[in-house]
Structure formats: C-alpha cells, structure tokens
Amino acid sequence: MGKAELKIEIDPAMVEEAERLGVDLSKAGLAGVELALARQRNALKTDAERAGDARAWAEENAEALEAYRARIERDGIFGEDFRTW
Secondary structure, eight states: OOOOOOOOOOOHHHHHHHHHHTOOHHHHHHHHHHHHHHHHHHHTOOHHHHHHHHHHHHHHTHHHHHHHHHHHHHHOSTTGGGOOO
16 A cells, blocks of 8 residues: 655744754654554543453563562562661
8 A cells, every 4th residue: 555645734943853853754743643543542442442452461461560570579679678658
C-alpha cells in the first residue's frame, strides 16, 4: 500500500528548531499520528477489553514479574534502610 500525501501547517519556529536539532519532520509526524491512533483506540476500548489487555500483559511478563518479586523478597526495597517510618 502506498502512502497518502498530507499538507499540514506548522509554526516556522518549530521547523527551524527541528532542523537545528536534526528532527525528521516526516518521521515525527508519522510517529505523532501513530501515537494519536493508539490513544484513540485505547480510549474506545471497553473495561472488559482493558482488563483482558492487562491479563495478557501480566501473562507475557510473568517471568520478569516473578524475578522482580524474588529480588525484592531477597534484597528488600532499594533505600529501605534509610526509611524513617
């Protein structure tokens, strides 16, 4: 599938700063649209869909979560010896 051409207006100061910092405006624009789409898709999800996503994430990361829990149990929480409460 090809790409669609899009005309946008942008503040010239932003264009200058992007050029100065080496930001590729085409890539940045595409990344911005992708982020906006992801946020909108998430906003339209039902609570059940979000819960399903959370369960899937927990399952995919179960090994790392267990390793983290084991480390905390073994070594404690970072800075715990400095707590005053």
